[in-house]
Every structure is written in C-alpha cells, then in structure tokens.
Amino acid sequence: MMKSNYKLTKKDFNQINRRSLFGFQLGWNYERMQGSGYLYTILPQLRKMYGDGTPELKSMMKTHVQFFNTSNFLNTIVTGIDMAIEEKEGIDGQDTVAGIKAGLMGPFAAIGDSIFGALLPTIFGALAANMAVNGNPLGAFIWMLVNFAVMFFRWKQLEIAYKEGISLVTTMQGRLTAITDAATLLGVFMVGALVATMVNVQIAWTPSVGGLVIDVQNNINMIMPRLVPAAIVGIVYWLLGKKNITSTKAIFIVLVVSIALSALGVISK
C-alpha cells in the first residue's frame, strides 16, 4: 500500500486557514451540513498527499465529504489532527480519521457554541448594544476588535493541533473546563446587570383606594429598583421552559402581551 511522502508546509497551513476562514460554511446543507466544506478546506492538500487521479484520493475525498458539523471557530483543530494522521499513515489512516472526525465534532461544537456563540456575544454584544441605544458606536467597534483577536487564534490553532495531535484534546480538557466555568459565570453576572439597565418599562397603573392614589411603581422602587424588568425576564424564562415554546414564539407572545398591557394602561415606557 502506498504511503504518502508529502510533508505539509507553512504554505499548506496558510491555504487551509484561508479556505476555512473565508469558505468553510458556504456549502452548508441539510443533508451533510459542513461535509463538503471540510473537503473544500483540505482538497489541495489531499491532492498533494495522494496524487491526482489515484484511487486513494477518490476514496479519501468520499470520506471527507461525509456528514460533518462542528463549531466553525474550532473546526481547524479537527483538521490539524486529521492532517497529522493522514500525513503519517496515508490511506491506512482512513478509518482512524473518519472516527476522529465523528468523535471530535460533537465536543468541539459544544465548546465552540458556548464560548463563541453565546458568551462573547453576551458580554461584548451587550456592551455594544448598551452604548448603541445611547447613540454611541464605540462599543460595536470594541466588539469588532475582539472578533479580530478571535480570528488570530483561529488561524493559529491549526498548526498547534497538527503538531500536538490527539494528545491536545486531553491537555485542553482541564483548562477548557475552568475557562468555560469562569466565562459562564461572567455571562450570568452580565445578564443580571443587563436586566437592570436594558429593559426600560415600568408600571403606569395608579389605582386609588378610598381616595388615596397608590403609585405602584414608587412602592416597587422602595422594595427593589428595577424589579419589574427582573419579573418580566423571570416570566419569559419560565415560558421558554414550556414545551413547544421556541424563541420566536416567545418573542411574539411578549410582543402581544406588551401591547395589550400598554393599551390597558398597566405598563408604560
């Protein structure tokens, strides 16, 4: 069986990174999700390793076009580990590679989604939005800077993964758990802060009992300022836990209820 004699160079890494950064998800589809994207990012390298027109290349291309879906921020870690194995074992590593791809895409999807899909947008998106509603675009540009820093790491991780191989996953595990834990804490803290500032609604209802007008909002303020926004978030949180309630449905329910309560004079801006 033919072994590949090709060694990846700096140029190859740059090419994979370029293709990943600017094209990894262009072919996303319901059937195999990022499958064709994975093949696209490493196609030139596969051709160099196995040689054009060989049955090995065709067989490997078929392997790499299969179902794949992971975080598009961490996909090149899987690619790097994959490339190291294929470089060493060639077509013999086919099953190993398929197994590693299938085994790693889930965990990396989870890590990537929680850090890049939820946490960074929470912290920096919230800052940006907070400044934006006051007419200040500065926060948005701070967020953009952070994204460029993330891009730098996305570019670097491929080569690190290639060098460290599968052992990287185990060494990363401990540190990642600690980082994720700290980051989610910051996320939760920030949501608390946002609830207190960004939901600007109050009770407009002022019932009069025996000639005495009660300012409900004022009474609430004495208990705890910003209690109304906290209660609304709590209710929506509870609502989202119900079956068949998607985020889109929740948005529309809030829309309708808010309009109704406003029309009845219960709440105002």
Place this chain on the structure above:
Amino acid sequence: MAVAWWQILLLTLYAGYQILDELQVYTGLAQPVFAGLVAGLIMGDITTGLIIGGSMQLTVLGIGTFGGSSKIDANSGTVLATAFSVGIGMEPEQAIAAIAVPVASLMIQMDILGRFANTFFAHRIDSKIEEMDYKGIERNYLMGALSWSLSRAVPVLLALSFGGSFVNSIVNVLNNQLQWLGDGLSVAGAVLPAVGFAILLRYLPVKKHMPYLILGFVITALLTTVFTSIRTLGDTMTGVAEGFTNTFTSMPMLAIAMIGFALAFREYKRTSEAPKAAVHNASGLEEGEIDDDEI
C-alpha cells in the same frame, strides 16, 4: 420615494454580504448592532440605526446558530426597520416591534430555503468526485455563496423597492386611528430585550451561578438608580443655579463588566486549582489516611 435607489442598492449589497461574514470570517459586521450602524450610515441617520440595531442585538442575545438550526434574521429586520424608520419617519421603537421583529422571523423561511438549495450543490460535488474533477468540486462548492447571499439580498431588495408606500400607510394609521397600538408597539420594543436575556439564561448554567446573577442585578440596579438620580438632580440644578456647571455621565457599563470579570477570574483560579486538590485527596485515600475532620 422615501428611500433612494442608491440606498436600496447599498442596503441590498450589505444584506447579501452580512450572511457570508457571519458564516465564515465573523468580523462582527453581521451583528444587528452593525446592521443598524451600516443601515444608519447609508440612510444618513446613524443614531436611529444604532437604537434599532442595539435593541435587536439585545433581543437576539441568546440566539445562536446552534447545530445548524435556523435563527431569526435580526440583521435583515434591522436593515429594513432602519431604512423605513429614517426614510418614512417612524419612531425607532415602533419600527423595532412593527417591522424588525416580524421581518426577522419571516426571514427564517429564507434561511431554510438557502440551506436547502445547497443540498443541490452537495450532490453535484458527489458526482464531480466520481469524475475526479477538482475544479468542478471547488466551483460547485463556492456556488453555495450564491444561495446564502441571495436568500438575504432578494427579500431586502423587494421589500425596500415595493414596501415603502405600504409602511407609509401603516405609520399613518398608527399615529392617528390606532394610537393605542402605536404606543403599545413602542412599549413592546422596550420589553423585547427581556426575551433575549431569558433565552440566554436558558443556555447558561443559571442554577450553578445563581449568586452572581443576583449580584450582577442588584449592584447594577442600585448604581443605575443612583447615577440616574444624580443626573436628574444635576440637570435640574443647571436650570436653577447659574454657577452650577458640573455635568454627570450615565453609569458606565464597562465598570460593571470589570466587577464581573474579577469574580470570574477568582472562579477560574479556584477551578483550575481544584483538580490538583482532588488528586491529592485520592492519593491520601490510597494510603489509608482518611481524615474524618474534613467532612
């Protein structure tokens, strides 16, 4: 015509570009706050764009593309809401609830269509693999950019070209016959960020970090009340006393984030040291030195 043809062209181009940015390079240009900024810039009213973009950003704060599921398209919503808000003269908060949110959720269908269209190209790639046609594989792969881009650009183009008079008549009704609905939409626009926060909490380990949720809320609620009150006092003083020239800023959110960061840093220190302690404990057990006091 409320929105000029060159504005429509630029907004359409942005709508087509932003989805590609979000999928790949992720500069941030594909976030609602930037959609508002860009649309505001094109329409010549950045403040309105930022208000709409910022509010939509908060509304979708916790919504990501998890596992490739479609999410509501806040960007297209923001672009259209900003364009009509500036072009026709609609209150930004009303535009959020009346245009941005409905458009954003309707656009889910376009997202599904775009992803579906790519299945066609995926099958073409399969046959190109059989033929060992490498250029063909790449060409069919890159065609995916078309389905993505057009799925956003075409609806935005159509809505901007033909939606103007429709939105215009809606605004008219909201400001006259249906005043209560117009006000209601404004209130709804102010409440919507609450949904974003609630969704986000669903994704975060709230129960584990509950104390920090309370801390974040209480610290900020108290400080924002203090800052707002001082500001109100200051403004009133300026009007009354001539020699009073101090100005007060609003509460800096970054400072609050720093408190949160300090707490998170402590947690990181604690958890990254914890495994060592556990190992130590385990080895202690092996030697048979069980410390009952520790329990």
